[in-house]
Amino acid sequence: MTDHAHDLRAVREATDRLLSATRKLNDEDLARPSRLPGWSRGHVVAHLSRNADALVNVLQGRPMYADSETRERDIERGAPRPKAEQLADLADSAARFADTASAPADWSRTVTLRNGVTDSASRIPFRRRVEVELHHVDLGIGYELEDLPDEFVTREIDFLTERFAGHSDVVSTEVVADDGRSWSTGGGAEGAPVVVRGSAGELLGWLCGRRDGSALTVDGGPLPALPPL
Structure with a gap:
């Protein structure tokens, strides 16, 4: 709540x-x-x-x-x-x-x-x-993104992954932080599911369009292109 x-x-x-x-x-x-x-x-x-x-x-x-x-x-x-x-x-x-x-x-x-x-x-x-x-x-x-409070980063990743959940342009995607936290998003586009891994700061940067995702690792396919916020 x-x-x-x-x-x-x-x-x-x-x-x-x-x-x-x-x-x-x-x-x-x-x-x-x-x-x-x-x-x-x-x-x-x-x-x-x-x-x-x-x-x-x-x-x-x-x-x-x-x-x-x-x-x-x-x-x-x-x-x-x-x-x-x-x-x-x-x-x-x-x-x-x-x-x-x-x-x-x-x-x-x-x-x-x-x-x-x-x-x-x-x-x-x-x-x-x-x-x-x-x-x-x-x-x-x-x-920098790495200076943001961890509680804020977690909540904003929660919000953004929920926003892109089921999006018709994003394949099913599991987002996994280095500390083991994970989120699910996408799923509305055809294509094999992917897993995107990285630090919480890099994940947030990719999700909010502040970073290109080049520091992330992706299993199962290319890094999904996210729609603009």
Whole structure:
């Protein structure tokens, strides 16, 4: 069962790590490319700020974003701002999310995200945690998948393997971590089943599109090509 209070504490800790790391950057650092194609580090930070506000909208029953064009325009407009403005926005938007998510509420209710996707309100703090943790890695400033808390890595692998379970483009796949943990995914595509093995960090990187899977070993066939998230 999802513990939204635990996840909210974890979001605060992840946000503190992110803010501490980004304070060491300067304007030139923020303007340099991130690990996300076409995005500078400033784009990543601007996205994180707007995502916090978008999740406040979700929790308060409003549309997550006005529309895709507005979302993209806000990120583009925010990306080139100087460091002081960027980090103030990042901290302030994170505080607005924390305040909203800390208010008494029916956490069992269903909320609507982008593109009509629905989820339990109790999952929203973890969704925010995913944004903060993975985009911290995307900044390319020394925080890597291997630095992510193990509990977070396990839960995100749980989520991603469940998301791809039965997918029509993915053969039946067993995902096995070096420590023996395993997950099943895929199964909707024709083809022999495969077993993918590696460290939890490498497995997560492959599943979330941050790594190409070249550090993984595959038995039974080629490494499955995963659909975009």
